[in-house]
Amino acid sequence: MVVRHGRSTGGVASGDLDVLSAEERRRVAAFRDPLRSVHYATAHAEVRRCLAGILGCDPARIRFGRRPCAGCGRTGHGRPYISRPRTRWEFSLSRSGPHWVCAAAEGVRVGVDLERVRPMDVSSLTPTILSAGERRHLGGVPPEFRAAEFIRCWTRKEAVVKASGIGIEAELGAIDVDPGRAGARVNHRVTGCEFDTWSVTDLPARAGLMSAIAVPACS
Ligand SMILES: [Zn+2]
Incomplete structure:
Protein backbone atom coordinates (compact mmCIF):
# COMPACT_ATOMS: atom_id res chain seq x y z
CA MET A 1 0.00 0.00 0.00
CA VAL A 112 -9.72 6.82 0.70
CA ASP A 113 -11.50 9.91 1.96
CA LEU A 114 -10.23 13.23 3.24
CA GLU A 115 -12.31 15.89 4.98
CA ARG A 116 -11.52 19.18 6.62
CA VAL A 117 -12.50 19.29 10.29
CA ARG A 118 -14.90 22.20 10.53
CA PRO A 119 -17.62 23.43 12.82
CA MET A 120 -20.96 21.95 11.81
CA ASP A 121 -24.43 21.45 13.19
CA VAL A 122 -23.99 17.76 13.80
CA SER A 123 -27.51 17.24 15.19
CA SER A 124 -29.16 18.11 11.88
CA LEU A 125 -26.97 15.64 9.99
CA THR A 126 -26.85 12.62 12.27
CA PRO A 127 -30.22 10.96 11.53
CA THR A 128 -29.42 10.18 7.89
CA ILE A 129 -25.68 9.69 8.13
CA LEU A 130 -24.99 7.93 11.42
CA SER A 131 -26.06 4.50 12.64
CA ALA A 132 -27.73 4.12 16.04
CA GLY A 133 -24.41 2.98 17.56
CA GLU A 134 -22.57 5.94 16.11
CA ARG A 135 -25.20 8.33 17.44
CA ARG A 136 -24.75 6.82 20.90
CA HIS A 137 -20.98 7.23 20.57
CA LEU A 138 -21.37 10.86 19.55
CA GLY A 139 -23.72 11.51 22.47
CA GLY A 140 -20.97 10.41 24.86
CA VAL A 141 -18.38 12.78 23.39
CA PRO A 142 -17.93 16.29 24.88
CA PRO A 143 -19.74 18.83 22.65
CA GLU A 144 -16.52 20.52 21.55
CA PHE A 145 -15.27 17.26 20.01
CA ARG A 146 -18.52 16.19 18.38
CA ALA A 147 -17.92 17.76 14.97
CA ALA A 148 -14.51 16.05 14.75
CA GLU A 149 -16.00 12.69 15.75
CA PHE A 150 -18.78 13.14 13.23
CA ILE A 151 -16.18 13.80 10.53
CA ARG A 152 -14.24 10.70 11.64
CA CYS A 153 -17.39 8.64 11.01
CA TRP A 154 -17.98 10.43 7.72
CA THR A 155 -14.47 9.80 6.34
CA ARG A 156 -14.64 6.13 7.33
CA LYS A 157 -18.01 5.70 5.59
CA GLU A 158 -16.86 7.51 2.47
CA ALA A 159 -13.72 5.36 2.34
CA VAL A 160 -15.88 2.21 2.51
CA VAL A 161 -18.35 3.30 -0.16
CA LYS A 162 -15.52 4.39 -2.45
CA ALA A 163 -13.82 1.01 -2.04
CA SER A 164 -17.07 -0.86 -2.62
CA GLY A 165 -17.83 1.19 -5.70
CA ILE A 166 -21.32 2.39 -4.85
CA GLY A 167 -20.36 5.98 -4.09
CA ILE A 168 -23.05 8.57 -3.75
CA GLU A 169 -25.98 6.14 -3.73
CA ALA A 170 -24.93 4.49 -0.47
CA GLU A 171 -27.18 4.69 2.57
CA LEU A 172 -24.57 6.01 4.93
CA GLY A 173 -26.74 5.51 8.02
CA ALA A 174 -26.77 1.76 7.36
CA ILE A 175 -22.98 1.53 7.57
CA ASP A 176 -21.59 1.32 11.11
CA VAL A 177 -17.92 2.32 11.33
CA ASP A 178 -17.42 1.75 15.07
CA PRO A 179 -15.84 5.17 15.74
CA GLY A 180 -14.89 4.27 19.33
CA ARG A 181 -12.18 1.94 18.01
CA ALA A 182 -8.91 2.94 16.38
CA GLY A 183 -9.62 0.72 13.40
CA ALA A 184 -12.88 -0.94 12.42
CA ARG A 185 -14.23 -3.97 10.62
CA VAL A 186 -17.23 -2.70 8.73
CA ASN A 187 -20.05 -4.69 7.16
CA HIS A 188 -21.26 -3.17 3.93
CA ARG A 189 -22.67 -5.28 1.13
CA VAL A 190 -23.61 -3.96 -2.28
CA THR A 191 -24.86 -5.91 -5.25
CA GLY A 192 -22.10 -6.69 -7.68
CA CYS A 193 -19.29 -6.33 -5.15
CA GLU A 194 -17.63 -9.56 -4.04
CA PHE A 195 -16.64 -8.16 -0.62
CA ASP A 196 -18.93 -7.43 2.31
CA THR A 197 -16.50 -6.75 5.15
CA TRP A 198 -14.07 -3.87 5.10
CA SER A 199 -11.08 -2.99 7.19
CA VAL A 200 -11.06 0.73 7.89
CA THR A 201 -8.16 2.69 9.33
CA ASP A 202 -7.83 6.37 10.17
CA LEU A 203 -4.77 7.90 8.56
CA PRO A 204 -2.52 9.96 10.85
CA ALA A 205 -4.26 13.26 11.55
CA ARG A 206 -2.82 16.35 9.96
CA ALA A 207 -3.69 19.85 11.12
CA GLY A 208 -7.39 20.40 10.58
CA LEU A 209 -7.81 17.31 8.41
CA MET A 210 -9.11 13.81 8.91
CA SER A 211 -8.82 10.90 6.54
CA ALA A 212 -9.52 7.19 6.43
CA ILE A 213 -8.70 4.30 4.19
CA ALA A 214 -10.73 1.14 3.51
CA VAL A 215 -9.72 -2.18 1.99
CA PRO A 216 -11.49 -5.55 1.91
CA ALA A 217 -11.06 -7.17 5.33
CA CYS A 218 -9.53 -10.32 3.84
CA SER A 219 -6.64 -8.44 2.21
ZN1 LIG B 1 -24.63 4.60 -9.55
Missing part, protein backbone atom coordinates in the same frame (compact mmCIF):
# COMPACT_ATOMS: atom_id res chain seq x y z
CA VAL A 2 1.28 3.42 -0.95
CA VAL A 3 -0.30 6.52 0.59
CA ARG A 4 0.72 10.00 -0.49
CA HIS A 5 -0.69 13.34 0.49
CA GLY A 6 0.02 16.95 -0.24
CA ARG A 7 -1.46 20.35 -0.80
CA SER A 8 -1.59 22.82 -3.58
CA THR A 9 0.26 26.05 -2.85
CA GLY A 10 -2.13 28.23 -4.82
CA GLY A 11 -0.40 28.24 -8.21
CA VAL A 12 -0.03 25.67 -10.96
CA ALA A 13 3.51 24.26 -10.78
CA SER A 14 5.49 24.10 -13.98
CA GLY A 15 4.79 20.88 -15.80
CA ASP A 16 1.52 20.14 -13.99
CA LEU A 17 -0.69 20.88 -16.98
CA ASP A 18 1.64 18.95 -19.29
CA VAL A 19 1.01 15.66 -17.50
CA LEU A 20 -2.79 16.00 -17.42
CA SER A 21 -5.06 14.42 -20.02
CA ALA A 22 -7.13 16.53 -22.40
CA GLU A 23 -10.20 15.78 -20.28
CA GLU A 24 -8.43 16.85 -17.08
CA ARG A 25 -7.22 20.07 -18.72
CA ARG A 26 -10.77 20.72 -19.89
CA ARG A 27 -11.94 20.39 -16.29
CA VAL A 28 -9.16 22.67 -15.05
CA ALA A 29 -10.35 25.32 -17.51
CA ALA A 30 -14.02 24.85 -16.58
CA PHE A 31 -13.79 25.80 -12.87
CA ARG A 32 -15.19 29.27 -12.25
CA ASP A 33 -13.03 29.68 -9.15
CA PRO A 34 -9.36 29.90 -10.25
CA LEU A 35 -8.19 28.50 -6.90
CA ARG A 36 -10.33 25.38 -7.29
CA SER A 37 -8.89 24.97 -10.73
CA VAL A 38 -5.35 25.08 -9.29
CA HIS A 39 -6.25 22.62 -6.53
CA TYR A 40 -7.64 20.18 -9.07
CA ALA A 41 -4.63 20.52 -11.40
CA THR A 42 -2.09 20.07 -8.60
CA ALA A 43 -3.78 17.02 -7.09
CA HIS A 44 -4.29 15.25 -10.40
CA ALA A 45 -0.74 15.98 -11.59
CA GLU A 46 0.71 14.73 -8.29
CA VAL A 47 -1.40 11.57 -8.39
CA ARG A 48 -0.21 10.89 -11.92
CA ARG A 49 3.41 11.30 -10.77
CA CYS A 50 2.83 9.04 -7.80
CA LEU A 51 1.25 6.30 -9.94
CA ALA A 52 3.88 6.75 -12.65
CA GLY A 53 6.59 6.13 -10.04
CA ILE A 54 4.88 2.89 -9.05
CA LEU A 55 4.17 1.75 -12.60
CA GLY A 56 7.46 2.92 -14.10
CA CYS A 57 5.87 4.96 -16.85
CA ASP A 58 5.45 8.53 -18.02
CA PRO A 59 2.77 10.31 -15.89
CA ALA A 60 1.19 11.81 -19.01
CA ARG A 61 0.67 8.37 -20.54
CA ILE A 62 -1.52 7.00 -17.76
CA ARG A 63 -5.16 6.62 -18.77
CA PHE A 64 -8.00 6.37 -16.31
CA GLY A 65 -11.42 4.84 -16.65
CA ARG A 66 -14.38 4.19 -14.38
CA ARG A 67 -15.78 0.82 -13.47
CA PRO A 68 -19.58 0.42 -13.52
CA CYS A 69 -21.20 1.81 -10.35
CA ALA A 70 -22.09 -1.05 -7.98
CA GLY A 71 -25.44 0.67 -7.36
CA CYS A 72 -26.81 1.58 -10.80
CA GLY A 73 -24.32 0.09 -13.27
CA ARG A 74 -23.50 3.38 -14.95
CA THR A 75 -19.85 4.26 -15.48
CA GLY A 76 -19.94 8.03 -14.96
CA HIS A 77 -19.42 7.82 -11.20
CA GLY A 78 -18.08 4.29 -10.59
CA ARG A 79 -14.71 3.43 -9.08
CA PRO A 80 -11.85 4.99 -11.04
CA TYR A 81 -9.16 2.64 -12.31
CA ILE A 82 -5.98 2.74 -14.35
CA SER A 83 -6.86 1.58 -17.87
CA ARG A 84 -3.39 2.16 -19.32
CA PRO A 85 -0.82 0.80 -18.78
CA ARG A 86 -2.45 -2.51 -17.91
CA THR A 87 -1.84 -3.08 -14.23
CA ARG A 88 -3.20 -4.76 -11.11
CA TRP A 89 -2.66 -1.56 -9.11
CA GLU A 90 -5.83 0.05 -7.79
CA PHE A 91 -6.00 3.59 -6.47
CA SER A 92 -8.26 6.10 -4.81
CA LEU A 93 -8.00 9.88 -4.58
CA SER A 94 -9.72 12.32 -2.28
CA ARG A 95 -9.44 16.09 -2.22
CA SER A 96 -10.59 18.78 0.18
CA GLY A 97 -9.76 22.36 -0.76
CA PRO A 98 -6.01 22.48 -1.44
CA HIS A 99 -5.39 19.12 0.24
CA TRP A 100 -5.31 15.74 -1.43
CA VAL A 101 -4.57 12.17 -0.43
CA CYS A 102 -4.00 9.22 -2.74
CA ALA A 103 -3.81 5.55 -1.80
CA ALA A 104 -2.66 2.82 -4.17
CA ALA A 105 -2.47 -0.92 -3.64
CA GLU A 106 -1.49 -3.79 -5.89
CA GLY A 107 -4.42 -6.11 -6.59
CA VAL A 108 -6.43 -4.69 -3.67
CA ARG A 109 -9.47 -2.48 -3.87
CA VAL A 110 -8.94 0.67 -1.88
CA GLY A 111 -11.02 3.67 -0.94
Whole structure:
Protein backbone atom coordinates (compact mmCIF):
# COMPACT_ATOMS: atom_id res chain seq x y z
CA MET A 1 0.00 0.00 0.00
CA VAL A 2 1.28 3.42 -0.95
CA VAL A 3 -0.30 6.52 0.59
CA ARG A 4 0.72 10.00 -0.49
CA HIS A 5 -0.69 13.34 0.49
CA GLY A 6 0.02 16.95 -0.24
CA ARG A 7 -1.46 20.35 -0.80
CA SER A 8 -1.59 22.82 -3.58
CA THR A 9 0.26 26.05 -2.85
CA GLY A 10 -2.13 28.23 -4.82
CA GLY A 11 -0.40 28.24 -8.21
CA VAL A 12 -0.03 25.67 -10.96
CA ALA A 13 3.51 24.26 -10.78
CA SER A 14 5.49 24.10 -13.98
CA GLY A 15 4.79 20.88 -15.80
CA ASP A 16 1.52 20.14 -13.99
CA LEU A 17 -0.69 20.88 -16.98
CA ASP A 18 1.64 18.95 -19.29
CA VAL A 19 1.01 15.66 -17.50
CA LEU A 20 -2.79 16.00 -17.42
CA SER A 21 -5.06 14.42 -20.02
CA ALA A 22 -7.13 16.53 -22.40
CA GLU A 23 -10.20 15.78 -20.28
CA GLU A 24 -8.43 16.85 -17.08
CA ARG A 25 -7.22 20.07 -18.72
CA ARG A 26 -10.77 20.72 -19.89
CA ARG A 27 -11.94 20.39 -16.29
CA VAL A 28 -9.16 22.67 -15.05
CA ALA A 29 -10.35 25.32 -17.51
CA ALA A 30 -14.02 24.85 -16.58
CA PHE A 31 -13.79 25.80 -12.87
CA ARG A 32 -15.19 29.27 -12.25
CA ASP A 33 -13.03 29.68 -9.15
CA PRO A 34 -9.36 29.90 -10.25
CA LEU A 35 -8.19 28.50 -6.90
CA ARG A 36 -10.33 25.38 -7.29
CA SER A 37 -8.89 24.97 -10.73
CA VAL A 38 -5.35 25.08 -9.29
CA HIS A 39 -6.25 22.62 -6.53
CA TYR A 40 -7.64 20.18 -9.07
CA ALA A 41 -4.63 20.52 -11.40
CA THR A 42 -2.09 20.07 -8.60
CA ALA A 43 -3.78 17.02 -7.09
CA HIS A 44 -4.29 15.25 -10.40
CA ALA A 45 -0.74 15.98 -11.59
CA GLU A 46 0.71 14.73 -8.29
CA VAL A 47 -1.40 11.57 -8.39
CA ARG A 48 -0.21 10.89 -11.92
CA ARG A 49 3.41 11.30 -10.77
CA CYS A 50 2.83 9.04 -7.80
CA LEU A 51 1.25 6.30 -9.94
CA ALA A 52 3.88 6.75 -12.65
CA GLY A 53 6.59 6.13 -10.04
CA ILE A 54 4.88 2.89 -9.05
CA LEU A 55 4.17 1.75 -12.60
CA GLY A 56 7.46 2.92 -14.10
CA CYS A 57 5.87 4.96 -16.85
CA ASP A 58 5.45 8.53 -18.02
CA PRO A 59 2.77 10.31 -15.89
CA ALA A 60 1.19 11.81 -19.01
CA ARG A 61 0.67 8.37 -20.54
CA ILE A 62 -1.52 7.00 -17.76
CA ARG A 63 -5.16 6.62 -18.77
CA PHE A 64 -8.00 6.37 -16.31
CA GLY A 65 -11.42 4.84 -16.65
CA ARG A 66 -14.38 4.19 -14.38
CA ARG A 67 -15.78 0.82 -13.47
CA PRO A 68 -19.58 0.42 -13.52
CA CYS A 69 -21.20 1.81 -10.35
CA ALA A 70 -22.09 -1.05 -7.98
CA GLY A 71 -25.44 0.67 -7.36
CA CYS A 72 -26.81 1.58 -10.80
CA GLY A 73 -24.32 0.09 -13.27
CA ARG A 74 -23.50 3.38 -14.95
CA THR A 75 -19.85 4.26 -15.48
CA GLY A 76 -19.94 8.03 -14.96
CA HIS A 77 -19.42 7.82 -11.20
CA GLY A 78 -18.08 4.29 -10.59
CA ARG A 79 -14.71 3.43 -9.08
CA PRO A 80 -11.85 4.99 -11.04
CA TYR A 81 -9.16 2.64 -12.31
CA ILE A 82 -5.98 2.74 -14.35
CA SER A 83 -6.86 1.58 -17.87
CA ARG A 84 -3.39 2.16 -19.32
CA PRO A 85 -0.82 0.80 -18.78
CA ARG A 86 -2.45 -2.51 -17.91
CA THR A 87 -1.84 -3.08 -14.23
CA ARG A 88 -3.20 -4.76 -11.11
CA TRP A 89 -2.66 -1.56 -9.11
CA GLU A 90 -5.83 0.05 -7.79
CA PHE A 91 -6.00 3.59 -6.47
CA SER A 92 -8.26 6.10 -4.81
CA LEU A 93 -8.00 9.88 -4.58
CA SER A 94 -9.72 12.32 -2.28
CA ARG A 95 -9.44 16.09 -2.22
CA SER A 96 -10.59 18.78 0.18
CA GLY A 97 -9.76 22.36 -0.76
CA PRO A 98 -6.01 22.48 -1.44
CA HIS A 99 -5.39 19.12 0.24
CA TRP A 100 -5.31 15.74 -1.43
CA VAL A 101 -4.57 12.17 -0.43
CA CYS A 102 -4.00 9.22 -2.74
CA ALA A 103 -3.81 5.55 -1.80
CA ALA A 104 -2.66 2.82 -4.17
CA ALA A 105 -2.47 -0.92 -3.64
CA GLU A 106 -1.49 -3.79 -5.89
CA GLY A 107 -4.42 -6.11 -6.59
CA VAL A 108 -6.43 -4.69 -3.67
CA ARG A 109 -9.47 -2.48 -3.87
CA VAL A 110 -8.94 0.67 -1.88
CA GLY A 111 -11.02 3.67 -0.94
CA VAL A 112 -9.72 6.82 0.70
CA ASP A 113 -11.50 9.91 1.96
CA LEU A 114 -10.23 13.23 3.24
CA GLU A 115 -12.31 15.89 4.98
CA ARG A 116 -11.52 19.18 6.62
CA VAL A 117 -12.50 19.29 10.29
CA ARG A 118 -14.90 22.20 10.53
CA PRO A 119 -17.62 23.43 12.82
CA MET A 120 -20.96 21.95 11.81
CA ASP A 121 -24.43 21.45 13.19
CA VAL A 122 -23.99 17.76 13.80
CA SER A 123 -27.51 17.24 15.19
CA SER A 124 -29.16 18.11 11.88
CA LEU A 125 -26.97 15.64 9.99
CA THR A 126 -26.85 12.62 12.27
CA PRO A 127 -30.22 10.96 11.53
CA THR A 128 -29.42 10.18 7.89
CA ILE A 129 -25.68 9.69 8.13
CA LEU A 130 -24.99 7.93 11.42
CA SER A 131 -26.06 4.50 12.64
CA ALA A 132 -27.73 4.12 16.04
CA GLY A 133 -24.41 2.98 17.56
CA GLU A 134 -22.57 5.94 16.11
CA ARG A 135 -25.20 8.33 17.44
CA ARG A 136 -24.75 6.82 20.90
CA HIS A 137 -20.98 7.23 20.57
CA LEU A 138 -21.37 10.86 19.55
CA GLY A 139 -23.72 11.51 22.47
CA GLY A 140 -20.97 10.41 24.86
CA VAL A 141 -18.38 12.78 23.39
CA PRO A 142 -17.93 16.29 24.88
CA PRO A 143 -19.74 18.83 22.65
CA GLU A 144 -16.52 20.52 21.55
CA PHE A 145 -15.27 17.26 20.01
CA ARG A 146 -18.52 16.19 18.38
CA ALA A 147 -17.92 17.76 14.97
CA ALA A 148 -14.51 16.05 14.75
CA GLU A 149 -16.00 12.69 15.75
CA PHE A 150 -18.78 13.14 13.23
CA ILE A 151 -16.18 13.80 10.53
CA ARG A 152 -14.24 10.70 11.64
CA CYS A 153 -17.39 8.64 11.01
CA TRP A 154 -17.98 10.43 7.72
CA THR A 155 -14.47 9.80 6.34
CA ARG A 156 -14.64 6.13 7.33
CA LYS A 157 -18.01 5.70 5.59
CA GLU A 158 -16.86 7.51 2.47
CA ALA A 159 -13.72 5.36 2.34
CA VAL A 160 -15.88 2.21 2.51
CA VAL A 161 -18.35 3.30 -0.16
CA LYS A 162 -15.52 4.39 -2.45
CA ALA A 163 -13.82 1.01 -2.04
CA SER A 164 -17.07 -0.86 -2.62
CA GLY A 165 -17.83 1.19 -5.70
CA ILE A 166 -21.32 2.39 -4.85
CA GLY A 167 -20.36 5.98 -4.09
CA ILE A 168 -23.05 8.57 -3.75
CA GLU A 169 -25.98 6.14 -3.73
CA ALA A 170 -24.93 4.49 -0.47
CA GLU A 171 -27.18 4.69 2.57
CA LEU A 172 -24.57 6.01 4.93
CA GLY A 173 -26.74 5.51 8.02
CA ALA A 174 -26.77 1.76 7.36
CA ILE A 175 -22.98 1.53 7.57
CA ASP A 176 -21.59 1.32 11.11
CA VAL A 177 -17.92 2.32 11.33
CA ASP A 178 -17.42 1.75 15.07
CA PRO A 179 -15.84 5.17 15.74
CA GLY A 180 -14.89 4.27 19.33
CA ARG A 181 -12.18 1.94 18.01
CA ALA A 182 -8.91 2.94 16.38
CA GLY A 183 -9.62 0.72 13.40
CA ALA A 184 -12.88 -0.94 12.42
CA ARG A 185 -14.23 -3.97 10.62
CA VAL A 186 -17.23 -2.70 8.73
CA ASN A 187 -20.05 -4.69 7.16
CA HIS A 188 -21.26 -3.17 3.93
CA ARG A 189 -22.67 -5.28 1.13
CA VAL A 190 -23.61 -3.96 -2.28
CA THR A 191 -24.86 -5.91 -5.25
CA GLY A 192 -22.10 -6.69 -7.68
CA CYS A 193 -19.29 -6.33 -5.15
CA GLU A 194 -17.63 -9.56 -4.04
CA PHE A 195 -16.64 -8.16 -0.62
CA ASP A 196 -18.93 -7.43 2.31
CA THR A 197 -16.50 -6.75 5.15
CA TRP A 198 -14.07 -3.87 5.10
CA SER A 199 -11.08 -2.99 7.19
CA VAL A 200 -11.06 0.73 7.89
CA THR A 201 -8.16 2.69 9.33
CA ASP A 202 -7.83 6.37 10.17
CA LEU A 203 -4.77 7.90 8.56
CA PRO A 204 -2.52 9.96 10.85
CA ALA A 205 -4.26 13.26 11.55
CA ARG A 206 -2.82 16.35 9.96
CA ALA A 207 -3.69 19.85 11.12
CA GLY A 208 -7.39 20.40 10.58
CA LEU A 209 -7.81 17.31 8.41
CA MET A 210 -9.11 13.81 8.91
CA SER A 211 -8.82 10.90 6.54
CA ALA A 212 -9.52 7.19 6.43
CA ILE A 213 -8.70 4.30 4.19
CA ALA A 214 -10.73 1.14 3.51
CA VAL A 215 -9.72 -2.18 1.99
CA PRO A 216 -11.49 -5.55 1.91
CA ALA A 217 -11.06 -7.17 5.33
CA CYS A 218 -9.53 -10.32 3.84
CA SER A 219 -6.64 -8.44 2.21
ZN1 LIG B 1 -24.63 4.60 -9.55
